[in-house]
Amino acid sequence: MNKRITFIAMLLLVxxxxxxxxxxxxxxxxxxxxxxDGTECDTYADLLDTFMEENPGIVVxxxxxxxxxxxxxxxxxxxxGDGPDIARVTDYPGFSDFYLDMRPYMEDPALLEDNFNAVxxxxxxxxxxxxxxxxxxxxxxxxxxFVNATLFEQAGVELLGEGATWEEWIDALTQVRDATGVDYAxxxxxxxxxxxxxxxxxxxxxxxxxxxxxLAGDEGxxxxxxxxxxxxxxxxxxSETWATGDTYTAANEFFxxxxxxxxxxxxxxxxGFANTIGDAFDWVVVPNPTGPGGSTGVVGGAGxxxxxxxxxxxxxxxxxxxxxxxxxxxYAEFSGRTLxxxxxxxxxxxxxxxxxxxxxxxSALTQFGAEVGKLQDQAxxxxxxxxxxxxxxxxxxxxxxxxxxxxxxxxxxxxxxSDIEDAMANADNS
Amino acid sequence: MERSSEKPIGQVPSSRxxxxxxxxxxxxxxxxxxxxxxxxxxxxxxxxxxAYFFVLPNLLIFSxxxxxxxxxxxxxxxxxxxxxxxxxxxxxxxxxxxxxxxCSNFMDPxxxxxxxxxxxxxxxxxxxxxxxxxxxxxxxxxxxxLNRRIAGRGFFRSVFFYPVLLSPIVVGxxxxxxxxxNGILNSAIVSLGGEKIGFLSTASWARLWVVVISIWSTMGxxxxxxxxxxxxxxxxxxxxxxxxxxxxxxxxWGITLPLLMPTMLVVVVLSTIRAVQVFDVVFAFTGxxxxxxxFYIVHYIFNNGFASATKEFGLASxxxxxxxxxxxxxxxxxxxxxxxxxxx
Numbered sequence: 001m002n003k004r005i006t007f008i009a010m011l012l013l014v015x016x017x018x019x020x021x022x023x024x025x026x027x028x029x030x031x032x033x034x035x036x037d038g039t040e041c042d043t044y045a046d047l048l049d050t051f052m053e054e055n056p057g058i059v060v061x062x063x064x065x066x067x068x069x070x071x072x073x074x075x076x077x078x079x080x081g082d083g084p085d086i087a088r089v090t091d092y093p094g095f096s097d098f099y100l101d102m103r104p105y106m107e108d109p110a111l112l113e114d115n116f117n118a119v120x121x122x123x124x125x126x127x128x129x130x131x132x133x134x135x136x137x138x139x140x141x142x143x144x145x146f147v148n149a150t151l152f153e154q155a156g157v158e159l160l161g162e163g164a165t166w167e168e169w170i171d172a173l174t175q176v177r178d179a180t181g182v183d184y185a186x187x188x189x190x191x192x193x194x195x196x197x198x199x200x201x202x203x204x205x206x207x208x209x210x211x212x213x214x215l216a217g218d219e220g221x222x223x224x225x226x227x228x229x230x231x232x233x234x235x236x237x238x239s240e241t242w243a244t245g246d247t248y249t250a251a252n253e254f255f256x257x258x259x260x261x262x263x264x265x266x267x268x269x270x271x272g273f274a275n276t277i278g279d280a281f282d283w284v285v286v287p288n289p290t291g292p293g294g295s296t297g298v299v300g301g302a303g304x305x306x307x308x309x310x311x312x313x314x315x316x317x318x319x320x321x322x323x324x325x326x327x328x329x330x331y332a333e334f335s336g337r338t339l340x341x342x343x344x345x346x347x348x349x350x351x352x353x354x355x356x357x358x359x360x361x362x363s364a365l366t367q368f369g370a371e372v373g374k375l376q377d378q379a380x381x382x383x384x385x386x387x388x389x390x391x392x393x394x395x396x397x398x399x400x401x402x403x404x405x406x407x408x409x410x411x412x413x414x415x416x417x418s419d420i421e422d423a424m425a426n427a428d429n430s
Numbered sequence: 431m432e433r434s435s436e437k438p439i440g441q442v443p444s445s446r447x448x449x450x451x452x453x454x455x456x457x458x459x460x461x462x463x464x465x466x467x468x469x470x471x472x473x474x475x476x477x478x479x480x481a482y483f484f485v486l487p488n489l490l491i492f493s494x495x496x497x498x499x500x501x502x503x504x505x506x507x508x509x510x511x512x513x514x515x516x517x518x519x520x521x522x523x524x525x526x527x528x529x530x531x532x533c534s535n536f537m538d539p540x541x542x543x544x545x546x547x548x549x550x551x552x553x554x555x556x557x558x559x560x561x562x563x564x565x566x567x568x569x570x571x572x573x574x575x576l577n578r579r580i581a582g583r584g585f586f587r588s589v590f591f592y593p594v595l596l597s598p599i600v601v602g603x604x605x606x607x608x609x610x611x612n613g614i615l616n617s618a619i620v621s622l623g624g625e626k627i628g629f630l631s632t633a634s635w636a637r638l639w640v641v642v643i644s645i646w647s648t649m650g651x652x653x654x655x656x657x658x659x660x661x662x663x664x665x666x667x668x669x670x671x672x673x674x675x676x677x678x679x680x681x682x683w684g685i686t687l688p689l690l691m692p693t694m695l696v697v698v699v700l701s702t703i704r705a706v707q708v709f710d711v712v713f714a715f716t717g718x719x720x721x722x723x724x725f726y727i728v729h730y731i732f733n734n735g736f737a738s739a740t741k742e743f744g745l746a747s748x749x750x751x752x753x754x755x756x757x758x759x760x761x762x763x764x765x766x767x768x769x770x771x772x773x774x
Contacts, residue, residue: 245718
C-alpha cells in the first residue's frame with residue numbers, strides 16, 4: 001500500500017516537473033524601460049504587480065533608468081532592435097518608426113482615443129499611419145512661476161495675480177529682493193523649453209501656417225531674450241544658471257535655498273519642493289505673467305509608448321498592459337501618487353486624489369491645472385512638433401551665446417531657425 | 431626533531447621530489463605538444479608566416495575595436511540621415527565636410543555655416559597652445575624640485591601624482607563646487623570682505639580655470655616622465671661643470687635642458703594629443719560654457735553624435751575625421767623629430 005502511494009506521488013511529481021517548462025513557455029515576459037522625476041517608476045511597479053496578479057501569463061520587468069539614458073541611448077537601442085516593449089519617453093515623434101499600432105489588439109480603442117488631447121496622440125504617429133494608437137501621455141506638465149510668498153510677506157509687498165504683466169512682476173520682485181536682501185529677483189532654468197512660454201506671452205509666434213517652426217526674426221522671442229539678458233547683466237537673475245553651455249542646469253536650488261524670489265520652471269518640481277522645502281517657507285505657483293501675446297506657459301511631460309515586437313502574442317500582451325494602465329481609476333491613482341497633472345479625461349472625471357497633506361502642494365497643482373486650461377495652441381505644438389527637440393537643443397545654445405555676448409540679438413532667432421532647418425534636412429536624408 | 435637533525439644537509443624529501451617530477455613531466459608534455467604543433471605549422475607557413483601568426487590575436491582585437499570603427503567613421507562622414515545603420519544612410523559626398531568648413535571669414539565664426547564647429551576648433555587651438563606650454567613649464571619645474579634631495583621627497587612625488595588617479599568627472603565636479611558662485615572659494619572671498627567672482631560665468635575666468643584644472647589633474651604623469659629623464663642624466667657631467675665653476679643657471683641651460691630634450695619631446699607630443707582630445711573634465715566642470723567659451727572639438731562631436739536628440743552622425747564623423755587628421759600630423763611630426771634626434 002505504502003509503496004503504491006509512494007509510486008503515485010512520484011508519478012505526480014514527475015508530471016508536475018514536466019509541466020513547469022510548459023507553464024514557463026506560456027508566460028510572456030515584457031520589458032518596460034522607465035525613467036522618473038519623482039516616484040513614477042516606483043508607482044508603475046506597484047500598479048503592475050496588481051496587473052500581473054490578475055494576468056498570470058504576463059510578466060512585466062520594469063527597469064528604471066536615468067533620463068539621460070532615454071535621450072541618448074534608447075534611440076540607438078531601439079534602432080538596432082534591442083529596444084524594450086514599453087518605454088516612458090518624452091520625445092514622442094522620435095520613435096515613431098518603431099511603435100506598435102495597438103488598435104487591432106485593443107478591447108476598447110476609444111479608451112485611448114477619446115480621453116486624450118489630439119496633439120500628443122498625433123505626436124506618436126508616423127506620416128504613413130495617421131490614425132495609429134501607439135501610446136499616451138501619463139503626465140502633463142506645464143510651465144509657470146513659483147514664488148516665495150514668505151519673502152513677499154516679509155517685504156510687505158503684495159503678491160500679484162492673474163493679468164499682471166512681466167514688467168509689473170519684475171518691479172515687485174526687485175522690491176522684494178531689495179527689502180529682504182536675497183541674491184536674485186528671478187531665476188529660470190537654462191532651457192529653451194522654459195523660455196518659450198514667456199516668449200509667447202511677449203508675442204512670439206513659433207510656427208507658420210503649416211505648423212513648421214518659423215522663428216527667424218520673431219520680435220516676441222527677441223523681446224523676452226533681451227529682457228532676460230538685461231536681468232542677467234544687472235544681477236536681477238543668476239547668470240551662472242545659463243553659464244553651463246548646453247548642459248541642463250536647474251535653478252531650483254536658488255529657490256530652495258531662498259536665494260531667489262521667483263523661480264520659473266514647471267509642475268514637475270512640485271513633488272520635489274514638497275520634500276525639500278517642507279515648512280521652511282511658503283511657496284505658491286502664480287499665473288503666468290502677461291504680455292502683448294497673452295499669458296501662457298508651455299506644455300510638456302512624459303508618456304508611455306508601446307513598441308512593435310513583430311510577434312502577435314507579444315503585441316497582444318503589450319497592449320493588455322497599456323490598456324490596464326489606461327483604466328481611469330488606475331491612471332488616476334498614478335497621477336495622485338506621483339503628484340502629476342493628469343492628461344486623461346476619464347481620470348479627471350472620476351477625480352484625482354493627490355497623495356499629499358501639504359496644502360501648498362494641493363494649491364500648486366490646482367494652479368498648474370488652471371494654467372493647462374489657458375495654454376495657447378502653439379504651447380502644445382512646441383512640445384510635440386517632430387522637430388521640437390531640434391528647437392530645444394538650438395535654443396539652449398543660441399540663447400546662452402547671446403547672454404554671454406557671443407552673438408547679437410538678431411542672430412538668436414536666425415541661428416535657432418537655421419539649426420532646426422539643418423535637422424530637418426538631415427532627417428530628409430533618411 | 432631527532433630525525434630531522436639526522437637528515438643530510440641539502441637532501442630533498444622523496445615526496446617533494448615526486449610532486450616536482452610530476453609537474454615537470456606535465457610541463458614537458460605541454461612543451462612537446464606545442465613544439466610539435468608549431469614545428470608543423472612553421473613547415474606549412476614558413477618563418478615569416480609564423481611572425482604573422484603570433485601577431486594575429488592582437489591584430490584581430492585592433493581590427494575589431496580600432497581599425498573597424500575608424501573605417502566606419504570614415505564612411506559615415508560621407509553619409510547623411512538619422513539612421514545608425516550604414517545601409518539606411520544616404521551618400522552625400524563631401525557635403526558634411528563642406529558644411530563644417532563653409533565660412534566667409536574663419537576669424538569670425540558667426541559668418542560660418544557650422545559656427546559651433548569653428549568656435550570649437552578655435553577654442554581647442556587656444557587651449558592646446560596655452561595648456562601644453564604651461565604644462566611643460568609647471569611639470570619641468572616640479573620635476574626639477576622633486577629631483578633635489580629635499581625632505582619628504584617620496585611623499586611629495588605621491589602628492590603630485592595623486593590627481594592623475596582621479597576620474598576626470600570627479601575632478602571637474604570637485605573644482606565646480608570650489609569655484610561656483612556659492613562655492614568654497616567665493617565664500618572665502620566674501621568672508622574676507624570681497625565680492626563674489628563669476629569664475630564660471632565669465633568667459634576669461636572659465637577659460638583660465640579650465641587650463642589650470644587640466645594642468646593640475648595631469649601634470650603628475652608628465653612630471654614623472656621628466657623626473658625619469660632627469661635621473662638618466664649622468665652625474666659626472668654636473669661634477670665636471672662644478673669643477674669648471676659653472677653656476678646653476680649655466681648647468682640647467684648647458685646640461686639639463688639639452689639632455690632632457692628627447693624626454694621633453696615625448697612629453698610635448700603626448701600632452702598635445704591629450705589636449706586636443708580634452709572633453710570629460712571640461713564637460714563636468716563648465717559644460718562648455720559660458721556661451722561656448724570652453725566648448726571644444728570632442729564636445730562638438732559628442733553633442734552631434736550622441737547627446738542631441740537629433741542625431742547628426744555625418745557631421746560628428748566629419749569632425750572626428752578632421753580631429754584624427756590633426757592628431758596624425760602631430761604623430762608624424764613627432765616620429766620625424768625623433769628620427770632626426772636619434773640620428774644626430
